[in-house]
Amino acid sequence: MKYILILLGISSFCFSQKFSFIYDTKYKLNSEKPDDINSGTMILDYKNNSSIFRESQDKKSDSIKLNNGNGMYKMGVENQFYVKKDLSQNKIEKIITYLKTDYLLPIDEKLNWKITSEQKTIGKYKSQKAETNYGGRNWIAWFTTELPFSDGPYIFNGLPGLIISLQDTNNDYSFNLVQIKKGGDLFDVRQKTIKIDxxxxxxxxxxxxxxxxxxxxxxxxxxxxxxxxxxxxxxxxxxxxxxxxxxxxxxxxxxxxxxxxx
Structure with a gap:
């Protein structure tokens, strides 16, 4: 596992609530080909209990669109990881962009976490193990109360600290925090959406x-x-x-x- 790049002192969190948490992500689109692994960088932009999780390329495309340009987006609807959270309202929304239209898919499945007593150090952070089920998969998360944000990659949230490592038990998907940037850039250009189920x-x-x-x-x-x-x-x-x-x-x-x- 990659070590977390520490850009912040713990005391910094008392004065700012705007960050970008950067995750190294790996996933298998074909579970029968264990060596065929997709990898990339995904970003959780967080500010005052609201966040957007997206691929780094999606953030670049959104930035271009914000400046009246045309970004590059995936062709299909599957394997899109764009998630908006309003933690104060317990609202989670997945955004699917297809044929230049943004579709809003509410995530209503509840996360019932089981926090275990198992602990370990990841990078310089003391972390604790938690387990949950989501999307027909069993997930193992490691969170740290040293980063006091009840959030994490993709739709995952609700623990007493930031999720810094997450993996399903089939070893198909994994998210590992590798960098933290203070004063992250949280912006949302996908607000005109069509709601779907x-x-x-x-x-x-x-x-x-x-x-x-x-x-x-x-x-x-x-x-x-x-x-x-x-x-x-x-x-x-x-x-x-x-x-x-x-x-x-x-x-x-x-x-x-x-x-x-x-």
């Missing part, structure tokens, strides 16, 4: 699977795909490749909402 989420995902390159909206036009070598192919061929990838990479973090595309 998990059933509508599945509809969107299947719509993308059936037409990943949005061909139906381009009827009457010649649609081709050009690969990095300059070779052109019919877009329907590329769509079949994309569908194959979706079928093979179907290991969502909410395993209880895994979509049967067949």
């Amino acid at each position: 998990w059933k509508k989420y599945e509809t969107l995902a299947k719509s993308y699977f059936n037409d990943p390159y949005d061909i139906n909206s381009k009827i009457g036009k010649t649609i081709t795909f050009t690969d990095p070598n300059g070779n052109k192919m019919d877009i329907s061929v590329k769509s079949k490749e994309m569908q194959s990838d979706i079928l093979q990479e179907n290991n969502p973090i909410e395993l209880n909402h895994k979509i049967d595309y067949k």
